Amino acid sequence: MPKPPKKQRSSTKPTRAQRADKHDLYQRSVQDVESEIDFVDAQFKRIRKRRAAVLREDFCGTANSCCEWVRRRPGNRAIGVDLDQPTLDWGVAHNLSTLRPSQRDRITLLNRNVLEPGPKAKRVDAVLAMNFSYWIFKTRDELREYFSTVRRSLVKDGLFFLDFYGGPDSLKVTRERRDCRGFTYIWDQAEYDSLTGSYTCHIHFAFPDGSRLRNAFTYQWRLWNLTEIRDLLAEAGFSKSTVYLEGDDGEGGGDGQFAPAKVGENCLAWLAYIVVEP
Ligand SMILES: C[S@@+](CC[C@H](N)C(=O)[O-])C[C@H]1O[C@@H](n2cnc3c(N)ncnc32)[C@H](O)[C@@H]1O
Structure with a gap:
């Protein structure tokens, strides 16, 4: 007589990892879109003496920053660019869905390569490339090409915002x-x-x-150094790049406040924003 199959427990509880949603965990642990948009909004106003209205989030993933941008003011518009449709779809289902229709209507998501963002991604006030996403470009030629594409997408007094991580x-x-x-x-x-x-x-x-x-x-990135990045920004035609370094919290960490710097302290690890002018 054949052996009956082993009795299975009908209610094997899935583990926390099995139940987890990686995009939700990423947003809760990596991103702080409120502080990021505070920085972008304040620096744009300080440098350009006007408010930015049209923001493009390159490598937008779940479009979290786009959502924060349109929540800020009724005149704000956001364009998110990302290659990965499932990630964009997650953003629509979990982030854009939390917005009011009048806010959601001011976001355009483009499933495109940032090297060819297309006509809908042009004439923007600000372009953001955050969480070191542009390190995906591993050669000087590729990265210069990306920076040139960004420069051509900006209005005359637009600004490009990137972040950077360095130190031994x-x-x-x-x-x-x-x-x-x-x-x-x-x-x-x-x-x-x-x-x-x-x-x-x-x-x-x-x-x-x-x-x-x-x-x-x-x-899978190339670990660039800051000087190379600034050289390439200049080669791509940008006239000025300013590095904003994070202040000290007094306990060996960063305090989340970024200010323009002329000299870089040789810390073991440091974070910066780069604000770039065409
Ligand atoms: C680190 S995530 C960035 C998420 C978000 N921008 C942030 O600040 O946390 C990188 C994203 O870049 C996208 N990506 C990678 N190469 C790209 C390219 N050439 N053009 C557009 N998106 C790209 C990936 O699909 C992924 O969603």
Whole structure:
């Protein structure tokens, strides 16, 4: 007589990792779109003596910054550009859906390469390339081409905003853990090739039940240095780039406040914004 199949427990509870939504975890642990948009809005006003109205978020992912931008003022419009349709779809279902119709109508999402953003992505006041996404471009030619595309998309007094991460710790193969509400965020600098600058990083998430979401996100970047970036911005035709460094919190960390800097302190790890003028 054949052996009956092993009895299965009908209610095997899925682990926290199995139930997790990686985009939701990313937004809660990595992004702070309120502070980012505060910075963009304030610096644009300070430098250009007017308010920006049309913002383009390159590498927009779930379009979280676009949503924050249109919430700020009824005249604001946002254009999000990303190659990955499923990620854009997640943004529509979870972020744009939380907006009022009058806000949602002021967002355009484009499933395109930022190197060819198309006619709907032109004549914008500000372009954002955040969370080091532009490090996807690994050669000087590619990165210069991207910067030129951005410059051609801006109105005459537009501004380009990028972020940057540097310091000797950025070269290390290392993991950094940070406790968030209900989970742990793990930043994994997995590989660095000192000959090519090729840099592989992952984001993992760990949960109190012991489960893990490994490689929720993987980035294959080149680790650029700040001087190279500023040189390439100039080669792409931008007239000025200003580096804003983060202040100290007095306990060895950053305080989230960024101010224009002329000299860079040689910290182990530091964050910066670069504000670029055509
Ligand atoms: C690190 S996420 C950035 C998410 C968000 N902008 C942020 O600040 O956290 C990188 C995104 O860039 C997109 N991406 C990568 N290469 C791209 C390209 N050439 N053009 C447009 N999007 C690209 C990916 O699909 C991914 O959603």
